[in-house]
Each structure stands twice: as structure tokens, then as C-alpha cells.
Amino acid sequence: MAKLSHYDKRGKARMVDVTAKAVTQRAARAHAFVKMSPRVLAAVRKLKNPKGDPLEVARIAGISAAKRTSEWIPLCHPLPLTYIDVHPSVCKNGVEIRTQVTAAAQTGVEMEALVAAAAAALTVYDMCKALDKSIEIAELYLVEKTGGKSGIAEDGGDALLKVIDEPPDVILCDYKMPGLNGRQLFEKLRGREQTRHIPFLFMASRGDIEERLRPLIDGVEDFVAKPFLVKDLVRITKKVLDRIHLEKLQKRASRPGVIQGRLEEMSMTDLLQSLEMGQKSCRLVVRHDGEQGELFFASGQCRDAQIGGVEGDDAVYKVILWTAGEFEIDFNAASISSRTTTTRGTTGLLMEAMRLMDEASRDAVETP
Numbered sequence: 087m088a089k090l091s092h093y094d095k096r097g098k099a100r101m102v103d104v105t106a107k108a109v110t111q112r113a114a115r116a117h118a119f120v121k122m123s124p125r126v127l128a129a130v131r132k133l134k135n136p137k138g139d140p141l142e143v144a145r146i147a148g149i150s151a152a153k154r155t156s157e158w159i160p161l162c163h164p165l166p167l168t169y170i171d172v173h174p175s176v177c178k179n180g181v182e183i184r185t186q187v188t189a190a191a192q193t194g195v196e197m198e199a200l201v202a203a204a205a206a207a208l209t210v211y212d213m214c215k216a217l218d219k220s221i222e223i224a225e226l227y228l229v230e231k232t233g234g235k236s237g238i239a240e241d242g243g244d245a246l247l248k249v250i251d252e253p254p255d256v257i258l259c260d261y262k263m264p265g266l267n268g269r270q271l272f273e274k275l276r277g278r279e280q281t282r283h284i285p286f287l288f289m290a291s292r293g294d295i296e297e298r299l300r301p302l303i304d305g306v307e308d309f310v311a312k313p314f315l316v317k318d319l320v321r322i323t324k325k326v327l328d329r330i331h332l333e334k335l336q337k338r339a340s341r342p343g344v345i346q347g348r349l350e351e352m353s354m355t356d357l358l359q360s361l362e363m364g365q366k367s368c369r370l371v372v373r374h375d376g377e378q379g380e381l382f383f384a385s386g387q388c389r390d391a392q393i394g395g396v397e398g399d400d401a402v403y404k405v406i407l408w409t410a411g412e413f414e415i416d417f418n419a420a421s422i423s424s425r426t427t428t429t430r431g432t433t434g435l436l437m438e439a440m441r442l443m444d445e446a447s448r449d450a451v452e453t454p
Contacts, residue, residue, distance in 0.1 A: 102163075108192070112190070113233055114195045114200075114232070115184065115187075115230045119207075119225035120180050120207050120210045120211060120222070123221075130176055144206040148209070152201055165195060167187060167189045170185075171186040171187075185199045187199045245271055246274055254284065255285075255330050256330065258287045258323060259289065261290035261298075268299075285330065287309075287326065289310045292311045292312075307326050308322055310322055325360070328352065328360045329360045331360075332357075332360045332364070344416050344417070348412055354372070355436060358432050358436055359436070361383050362387065363386065365385045365386040366383055368419070371413065372411060374411030379391065379392065379393040381401075382423045391405070406435075407443070
């Protein structure tokens with residue numbers, strides 16, 4: 087079980103001593119959502135709020151609050167923030183707020199990202215409450231934190247202790263490590279109820295994978311053959327993290343079996359890869375700039391797609407280009423469409439879409 091870091095052995099609150107920690111690049115992203123009625127939302131869209139544009143005021147409020155997080159939260163460290171981004175946007179049923187904070191520091195900036203989101207959400211509430219007292223701050227959560235070295239273990243034994251003390255979302259492990267090797271670490275973690283569910287990625291030589299790992303180990307998320315390119319390692323790991331993110335969204339869903347999100351947080355490519363990797367059957371609805379696309383999946387394979395009068399493979403190629411907008415995944419509506427309009431599997435559609443985009447980019451460069 088993870089320990090409460092802000093209490094000493096006598097149970098007294100304390101500020102964590104980070105003196106011995108190295109200064110590393112830290113980043114965090116947070117999310118907040120302010121739910122409001124269609125009437126208030128329409129006023130916000132038209133910027134006819136009696137107090138002015140709430141989104142711009144909320145953006146400034148979030149930036150200012152992030153800088154003063156240590157004054158908001160008593161035991162937080164004052165940090166030299168290098169970047170703060172607060173992005174409020176009008177979406178279905180309310181205002182979504184996304185924040186990002188970075189710093190070169192000895193401790194993380196997740197509280198700064200959360201405080202920025204909270205302050206922006208409270209500002210939207212304050213700016214709009216004259217129109218409707220039932221406005222609700224419905225969500226506030228951390229999307230991601232990166233940086234630091236707390237998740238890196240020096241050897242297999244250290245990794246085992248770290249995972250037991252604070253279970254991570256995913257484990258990326260070398261097969262050959264001092265102390266416990268990767269396989270021994272995997273087996274010990276799979277033998278514990280609290281850690282057996284954690285996705286596991288192995289880095290090993292092709293020979294070790296085929297002779298010592300793949301035949302003997304079930305339940306490994308993926309194997310990364312050495313030598314490898316860093317971009318390939320990132321791509322494989324990101325697919326797993328995207329699937330985990332999708333599962334977390336599902337747990338937070340306001341309606342059973344329905345996930346909602348924005349393409350700015352999870353791209354179409356990531357969505358399609360995650361649905362394929364999880365072998366999901368569902369309807370995916372995507373909205374962008376006044377257009378709506380519907381894609382139907384069976385066991386992770388896209389079998390039907392339509393955007394207006396465009397359908398099949400061409401509809402998938404079109405929607406993959408959308409980088410902003412809203413998406414909704416409904417696991418209860420997979421059987422609404424019985425058609426099969428696509429000619430390729432999900433991976434094939436993604437690869438062909440990438441090829442077409444590369445071809446279009448080359449043509450644009452060559453055109454005088």
C-alpha cells in the first residue's frame with residue numbers, strides 16, 4: 087500500500103524534503119468541466135454574458151493561480167514554472183478546461199496543473215452564475231504527469247519494492263537486470279493480487295524473446311526486441327497507455343457503457359489503435375467543425391464508417407485527419423449498424439491513411 091508522504095512517523099503533517107532529488111524536467115496536464123444549461127451555454131457562445139467573456143478571464147485566472155499554488159496548498163513547494171497553458175473551450179453541455187504546466191524542478195507539477203484547472207472552472211462559474219445558479223463544476227482530475235526519476239528502478243529487487251509500494255499504470259522492464267531478472271520480477275508481481283493486473287512490457291534480445299520469454303510467459307502486453315529505435319519503443323508504450331486512458335475514461339463515464347472525450351486529448355489514430363488493441367465492439371461518433379462521423383467496430387475491427395455522403399474506407403481516411411472536436415464511444419450501440427462498408431482491418435486503414443497523407447505532403451512540396 088502506498089504511504090502518505092506528507093505525514094511523519096508520529097502522524098504530524100510535514101512538507102516533503104526534496105533536497106536530495108535531482109532537478110529534472112517535469113510536466114502535468116489536468117482537466118475540469120463546468121456543466122451548464124443550454125441557455126447559459128448559448129450566452130457564452132455569443133459572448134453576451136453580462137460580465138464579459140468568461141473563457142478569457144478564466145484563462146488568465148488559471149495561469150495566475152498556477153503560479154501561486156504553494157499559497158493555495160499549504161504543503162506544496164514553491165516551484166519555478168517554465169510554462170503554463172490554460173485552454174477553456176465551449177463543448178456539449180458546458181465548458182471544458184484543459185491545463186498544462188511544466189517546470190525544471192525537484193518535484194512534480196501536478197498540483198499546479200490541478201490548481202490552474204480549478205481556478206479556471208471557479209472563474210467560469212463566477213462569471214456565469216448571474217444567469218443560472220445551478221451551474222455545476224462536475225469534473226476535476228489529473229490527466230497525466232511526467233518527469234522525475236521516481237519510476238526508474240536500479241535493479242530487479244528495487245523495481246519489486248517500488249511496484250509493491252506504489253503500483254504504476256504500466257511496467258517497462260528489461261529482461262536482463264541485476265538481482266531479479268525481468269522474468270522473475272514478472273512472476274513475483276503476477277503472484278500478488280494487487281499487482282497481477284498491471285500491463286507488462288519486456289525489452290529483450292530477439293533470441294531471449296523467442297527462447298526464454300514468449301513460450302513460457304502468458305499475459306505480457308508486448309515484447310520489444312533489442313536493438314530498437316526510441317520512436318518504436320515510444321509508439322508501443324503509447325498504445326498501451328492510450329488503452330489504459332480509455333479504460334479510465336470508461337470508469338468515469340456519466341452513462342453506463344458510454345465514453346466521451348475530445349480529440350485534442352486523444353487523437354483519432356490513438357482511438358482506433360486502442361479500440362483494436364482492446365478488441366472492442368462499439369459505435370464511435372466523432373464531431374468536428376459541424377460535421378459528424380460514425381464508425382462501427384466489431385472485436386476491434388472497423389467494419390462500417392460514414393460521414394455525410396462519404397462511407398467506407400474513404401470516410402475513415404477523412405475522419406483520421408480531424409485533430410480537434412468531440413468523440414463519443416457507445417459500447418451499447420455496436421449492433422445498430424449491420425453493414426460492412428470498409429475493405430480493410432483497423433490497422434490496414436490506419437496504414438493506408440498514413441500513406442495517403444505522406445503522398446499528399448510530397449505532392450504539396452513538389453507543386454511549384
